[in-house]
Amino acid sequence: MRLDAKIPAGPVAEKWDLHRFGLKLVNPANKRKYEIIVVGTGLAGGSASASLAELGYNVKTFCIQDSPRRAHSIAAQGGINASKNYQNDGDSDWRLFYDTVKGGDFRAREANVYRLAQLSGNIIDQCVAQGVPFAREYGGQLANRSFGGAQVSRTFYARGQTGQQLLLGAYSALSRQIAAGKVKMYPRREMLDVVVIDGQAGGIVARNLVTGEIEKYSADAVVLATGGYANVFFLSTNAMASNVTATYRAYKRGAFFANPCFTQIHPTCIPVHGTYQSKLTLMSESLRNDGRVWVPKKPGDKRSPSQIPESERDYYLENKYPSFGNLVPRDVASRNAKEQCDLGKGVGETGLAVYLDFADAINRDGRDVITKKYGNLFQMYEKITAENPYETPMMIYPAVHYTMGGLWVDYNLMSTIDGLFVLGEANFSDHGANRLGASALMQGLADGYFIIPYTIGGYLAANTKKQVSTDHPAFKESADRIESGVKRLLSIKGKRTADDFHRQLGNIMWEYCGMSRNDEDLIKARKLIRDLRGEFWENVLVPGSDKDFNQSLEKAGRVADFLEFGELMVIDALARRESCGGHFNEGYQTEENEARRDDENFCHVSAWEYKGEGKDPELNKEQLAFENVKLTQRSYK
């Protein structure tokens, strides 16, 4: 199949305006005749549901949690970018566009990224109008900070709880539409299939997580905003319910999965402390502005940090990258930490950690200044580790944090299934091979507030309205299939829990398809995943019944999908014979150990097409053209 991204013609800065003008409109009186399903209530799904309902569509919205307010977006700490240039420091749509394309290591679509930059300012306006309490300057203007190595201050924030406040803003708009009867909210539901009728998305089938009922819902269009799949690694900074099930099942119905191997590892997380560990906690990247990263020079040195003299410490980032030092990008910092630990120089009980030391900063600026900047982070660290970072260096280690890959979408955010739209972290579109800090929140809200309300109208208006109903045999076929899948999981009655399998899968992914990859490991991983999947279907133990609130069953279903999806990630990583952004194949690096892209052969999006059980997926390529930003190699020396 030839992928048509439907990128509008014209100069990049005018594409969106021209395109909007070209889109057909749904007559206001007709909007209420349409039903739209939105799956997910994070920033993307929450904002989309509210905005579509405001326009007059009838919206059905679904989420796993007990309330739409609890989606994973709530955990974002740092902030949200916008090219407002309030600081007069030279920011512009062009600069945000340029930074994002370059930061994504030239694997994102220019037209989408420019639109994102263009819409970024409207997001801040909208959120302020909703009552989002962003941080302010003394004069009452909005405050900004510089984030993730950006050279301008364009990040808006609400203490360390930006995601929470933005999500509560979208949730309040959603709540207003629920009260108005325009959104019917279905919490504690898990979407388990997209129903496709005559090539168009016609609804979903979901499991009611309280009663166990398999429920059918029809619609004129379906929007997935179900977040990222970082939990394929078992341990990640994502919330426990984050999963790949919704997008993976759509993939099995014909939506292509793009760049699944593009995953982001965040360098500053609290290290793993035991085998019972269930998730990882992120420590804001801002800590690297003042903390110095080091390990002992001698491998296996088990002395406490205070007993290791200056001359026996290796400040490896400062030594290796004299101009950027501790502030190298996320992927570079992460890989170097792993390298030190692989050399046996890791610290702490497990040897899987490096120090992040604030002693010099405290000596230089005084404890008060450091407390003002990082007080709450230090407190959080102490709560978890029972160590005081004012007195002893923090220990940090990289952790999986975000997934750039996702379902392939065109410029309208529509997947390769007509009428199935994908927003937020669940799609692949804007961050290329690496996402910059504070731009996921921006993307989720741009998609939900300002893009989908237009493009979905264009789709609905261009197609003749059909009478969709859950009586269609496709719904029954899907529900039956789900029902039997559930029964099968419960009937195996093996010896290992789903969590146990998930942990093992996570280890495989982390070891062989994590921060740095090579062909040999990837080939090995593929076999290990297949074997594990085989064992899962013979030996998993799922307690309880299907007609009940059964968290073990929920979990088992998600793990089953991760066990298939993990293999797709490996296939994608093997097929991309270059290194770029979050995908680092050791076979492709510069002399400075930087990712070496191959723009000649790999300047494309890899979109995978499902071909049936037991068959290899087929690779489709969307060629990327860079007409506004020149392709260059990154260097941080």
Next chain:
Amino acid sequence: MTKTLNLTLKVWRQNGPDSMGRLETYNAGDISTDMSFLEMIDVINEQLTIEGKEPIAFDHDCREGICGMCGTVVNGRPHGPEKGTTLCQLHMRHFSDGDTIVIEPWRSRAFKIIKDLVVDRGALDKIIQAGGYVSVNTGGAPDANAIPISQDTAEKAMDAAACIGCGACVAACPNASAMLFTSAKISQLALLPQGRPEAATRAIAMVRAMDELGFGNCTNERECEAECPKEISIVNIARMNREFFKAAFFSEVK
């Protein structure tokens, strides 16, 4: 330093909203002091599953104290003994070897038990639906810097907005009142210029919804403030009362 603990757990088990519940006793051996409370339950659940029993149902998601999904009453206290801490952020080092820990669900007329420690907190969403928003549609918002807001006001609004909607305040209150929750949202929006136009209607609608949903009255016990994992202040309740009375006496909306 990491140590291990042996504990006795007494956990509320209940099959469904209409079944009878009971406390079941479990031994939790070899619990590392570095574990979080929820990780301890994970360990017990793995054991129960392997033994062919049903694991304990409990809500959780972010496990970093922000989503408000987790929460049970631990030894009589919502989210356990540590001040300003959600259950997911409570670590086992705060317990001692040999302790008995009683774990129960939130109890309130407005929160039905779904299973074991899981309750239905949908009533909190309904309170927000009654008016916990600014009525602006997407698009057409003025420039974000058009209305300056003093730093102090923004900070106070943020203090109130930090509520995670977990329901601990309701569980802590002898009257099962949702005043702290409701007042936090009313305060946040009443403080900000964007929320002022609807301040009166909002206060009346949300307070009315709260009463109708079966939450109790506030009799100034202050348990809510003491147990709130985000340390939301009861100053918000005073502010809500001011808004409510102002609205009830002076506004057209009744």
